Amino acid sequence: MSDEKEKKQVEVTLIWGGTGESKKTEVKTSDTAGAVFELVYDRFKQKPTPEDTFEVDGKNFPRADFARTVEDLLKEFGEKLTFEVTPPGSGA
Amino acid sequence: MALSEIAKLALKEHLPDLIEGTYARKYGWQVDMNWETGLCHVRLTCPSPSGEQGEMDTYMLQLAFDYYNMEQPGVRFVSPADRRIGERDEFERWWPNVEGNPFINMQLVQDNPAKSYLCFQWTHEFKETHAALADGDAKKWDPNKHSVVGVVRMVQRALNSSHYKGYRKK
Numbered sequence: 001m002s003d004e005k006e007k008k009q010v011e012v013t014l015i016w017g018g019t020g021e022s023k024k025t026e027v028k029t030s031d032t033a034g035a036v037f038e039l040v041y042d043r044f045k046q047k048p049t050p051e052d053t054f055e056v057d058g059k060n061f062p063r064a065d066f067a068r069t070v071e072d073l074l075k076e077f078g079e080k081l082t083f084e085v086t087p088p089g090s091g092a
Numbered sequence: 093m094a095l096s097e098i099a100k101l102a103l104k105e106h107l108p109d110l111i112e113g114t115y116a117r118k119y120g121w122q123v124d125m126n127w128e129t130g131l132c133h134v135r136l137t138c139p140s141p142s143g144e145q146g147e148m149d150t151y152m153l154q155l156a157f158d159y160y161n162m163e164q165p166g167v168r169f170v171s172p173a174d175r176r177i178g179e180r181d182e183f184e185r186w187w188p189n190v191e192g193n194p195f196i197n198m199q200l201v202q203d204n205p206a207k208s209y210l211c212f213q214w215t216h217e218f219k220e221t222h223a224a225l226a227d228g229d230a231k232k233w234d235p236n237k238h239s240v241v242g243v244v245r246m247v248q249r250a251l252n253s254s255h256y257k258g259y260r261k262k
Contacts, residue, residue, distance in 0.1 A: 019109070020110070045236075049230035052230075
């Protein structure tokens with residue numbers, strides 16, 4: 001049973017907020033949000049910074065929640081998840 | 093000001109996302125690029141905080157690309173009706189009140205509306221009025237990690253935040 005859960009995949013959208021570029025990819029439902037956000041950096045060839053901000057489906061997503069699984073997020077946000085990382089631009 | 097070849101190349105790469113990318117579809121951006129003047133106008137909307145449910149406020153963002161994309165675009169609000177910067181007694185109608193938001197500040201210059209600007213690291217006006225950030229500073233404009241799409245998105249983010257209080261002046 002746990003193997004089945006491990007293998008289940010869903011399509012999610014990754015967004016780099018600095019340019020608005022988006023890409024679709026498949027992730028496991030057992031993946032953590034933190035792992036999916038790492039995919040954003042990887043796919044858009046960007047480096048993480050401590051000031052980056054994170055959103056899932058357009059809602060602020062704190063680093064403290066990075067251990068939550070995709071399966072858990074599907075229950076809260078629905079089937080079409082978007083993971084967005086925005087580099088810092090404030091400080092005016 | 094005529095666009096440089098670098099700006100034209102960058103815009104040809106970035107405009108498709110500005111016109112029909114993820115954010116454009118999500119927020120209903122309407123984009124009008126004038127290649128002769130080098131100015132781009134983006135019509136933004138957001139829920140009106142004071143109106144009836146479903147009522148939307150409308151803004152027109154004017155973007156200039158004199159040094160794009162090696163440097164940030166110029167960004168300011170203009171009249172949605174005729175795209176004028178406006179005179180001192182009228183221009184605030186076309187700027188939003190988003191005081192307290194963590195994304196951008198609005199610097200309004202009453203005596204010279206043309207000098208008003210959006211104050212965050214991704215605007216050319218910010219670069220002109222603030223000390224240069226150190227190389228490696230995560231906020232520094234970088235053509236490899238920023239584009240005009242992210243700039244407009246940051247403005248939209250402020251408009252959609254709980255800090256949005258409507259037009260600065262009615």
